[in-house]
Amino acid sequence: MNRPLGNLTRRGLLLRGAFGTAGLMLGGLPLHGNGTASPVAATAAKAPAKSVIQIWMWGGPSHLDSFDPKPGAGRDYCGPYTSPIATAADGMRICERLPRLAKQARHFSLVRSMTHGINAHETASYAVQTGHAPGRLLYPSLGALVSLFKGYDHGYQDLIPPYVVLTSTQGRFSESGFLGPAHKPFATGGDPNRERFEVDGIVSSRITDERQKQRRELLDRLDTLGRALPDDPALQAMERSQEKAYELILGEARKLFDLSTEDPKLRDSYGRSTFGQSCLMARRLVERGVPYITINYKGWDTHKQHFQLMDRNLPEMDAGLAMLIADLESRGLLDETIVWWGGEFGRTPKIQWNPPWNGGRGHFGACFSALLAGGGFRGGQVVGASDATGSEVADRPVYPNEFLGSILERMGIDPEGPLPNPLGETLRVMPAEVDGFPRGDGRLTEIM
């Protein structure tokens, strides 16, 4: 893989040097805005974000056919998508299949120079979501980190778990890494686009509340071992989980998952699809105060029949994501909610026309795009650039650790701070320099 690093890195060092010094100088001073305030100072002045919605583009979405179109590269690169559209943000053009997102462009920014150079799903998924290249330790994903630093050990009290996945976990890697099952996401199961969103364990299709209560009573009466061992720690832990479970099963929290209370017109504008309604559900979880929500959006591993699939999938994605951003904005939630869109890699810029692909795109980790909205990230910006065909990073490479570190920083979690871990090793949360990736230009201070 070619990584155009040399002069870029030097430029990055220069920039970092300038900002870093300014940041240090401002350290002890009041942070009133004057013309020379550095991005570091500006960041520190903003209130931290409260929640992250991660839209995980499972399989790796094509960067050329979403947020980094290359109309000048010719048919072998663009296929039928030859006329990208202007957006509400000056100078930002995106794929013509994303008209609703184009209208929201002032609220989001694009990173067109994501890179890690990994072309296998497992390792790339791991790298993009943990910020680390594969190695000896299995690091936790961003969601698990937020669960660690914003979850039950740090004042979070809601019954709804702090890390929720709509609707099933990825399977590609263990989200919690060495942090263990306590920081695994709660997978809702079910389908929010069905008449009744049957959230696993919380909303049951078969059992009435009355019967739930009778059953609970029977369970207590038959608890012969529990009564013989009242002090056993394992059994006590089970009892505590059980009480919590019943608060969810019989309490008010489950109403959160009842999407029928939403205006049908609003539901329509999110799109009557699993993805669209998942976006709506994510907004409700944010309103509730859940700090990390992942929407696992499958169907982007388009090796074959790529453009037919994109014609079908892009409008669905366009409706759900655009409405999510607009809805969060109109409710005043966008400033405190980070929306992150992206997959494990992009797709080969050059189209494979020959059989068996018949117009397909392969895995591509050298250069791809990501989208960030809300949570104090400035909108309407484009960070970095790819070359004329989207095959290489041309400006400002962004490595996963820098990208995730930016989100953590906006969440008020110090990426350079210590990462407590059961291994007893000295680790940091998401340092700007990690093994396996070159040191890039640092976190996304230009939009923070």
Add this chain to the structure above:
Amino acid sequence: MNFVRCLGLAAVLAGAASSLSGDPVAPFETGRFSTPATGIDRIAFGAMREAGIEPALPCSDEVFLRRVTLDVAGRLPTLEETRGFLRDPANDRRTRLIDRLLASDDHLDYWTMRWCDVLRVKSEFPINLWPDAVQAYHRWIREQVAANRPYDQMATEMLTASGSNFRDPAVNFYRAVPGKGPEPVAAAVALTFMGSRIEHWPEPRRREMEALFARLAFKTTSEWKEEIVCPDPACFDAFDLRLPDLTVIHVPPGADARVAFADWLTAPDNPRFARAGANRIWAWVFGRGIVHEADDLRPDNPPSVPGLLDHLAETFVADGYDSRRLLRRILRSRVYQLSAIPRSDDPRVPALFAAYPVRRLEAEVLLDVFCTLTGQREGYMSPIPEPFTHVPPSARSVSLADGSITSPFLEMFGRSSRDSGLMSERDNHITDAQRLYLLNSTELQKHLASAKKLRALTKTRRNRDARDVVEAVYLTLLSRPPTHDELVAALGDRAAAREPGPPPARQLEDLVWALVNSKEFLHRH
């Protein structure tokens, strides 16, 4: 009904009180041991006496049957096994049961699974094995368990293996590590065979251990992801090697340093190997090593009963590293047959094994129990594109070869991730998500409502009335008949009446649900 409930509560209170007054607690305990005290018992009970801790009473036959079947074979006893065992009047019934289980295929599957956890048998990633290699490695491990291969020979074969990792399965020990180079290999050797975490070693000792494995070559072939592991032919010169006990050996030109290391490691007078091996087998049975954590042996983490670990290690060596024999010795001990109800609130009870430790059933075991009860098949998946996710319906999930072949259930219930080989990677703590799933998930509810095995109980000639059905359900799920109070709770007024015909379907469904969600069902005890 209210009256009955009061009665039940009174009986329970009486039961709780009796554990303090000295009588065995029904249905979990019995008054006396039916097997003789062993060498293990003399040391273990001596340690309890010395600490002034009263041991738990012997467990009942019902508890023993369930416990030993879970611990040895990784499954529940069948209804027939339970009825047969509880009817068996012979004094040696427990010993014969142990031997029968140790000779079963279920034991091989279950013990292979435990080995595969610590030997990191999993398709990439972070382990560097391709599915072909995983299958070969798993098959080889199962053969070692089936043949009861002496542990020193098994370890030596892995440590000194050379060849293709698709064709010489033992060589996969060197590929089943996260990352590349001698560091992860040295860490895996220390953890697997010395029960020691290399992170705790002084820097120079770490470097010396890594040097031992620095002269390995990994060579790809024309077959996808096949690799050949062998001593690096480019490193031909002689060199001096320092072993972990600081002795220096001279490795002549062209010789394989790993052979010298394996000889040193498995020598009868090297305590590290036998102690780590014996401590692990003990921990597999009790969920806790004599040194705890069981893979963290170091001078500042002493064994809780030093004499006991010495005794086990010496016996292990004297028996020619016969793992199954050591396991049998542990299972035959009276310590193993103690009930789970402690008779002392001393915090040292768990470390002195003065009561059997209660633990949640492992993910695979629980899944197999559910599949057997309901007749459902689990759908497996794998993040690796591999051909082995279609598992025959008869195969238990305990027998799955590859840690990457998994299901949401297995993940939720803390199956070992097999990433590092640490024993703590298997997590048997109950989580909120598990509790929700068991209590109320649509999936489990549906399966239990139509559970084949339990429905069949309502149809056989043998079960004439509601009491017979409830008894059969109890025997199936908890391996014991219900107590009087439980019969009353399950059937209400019908409990005494002996009306013909099974209980109403809904009553039965609720009973099955309640038992499946009971602490007794979900834990080994």
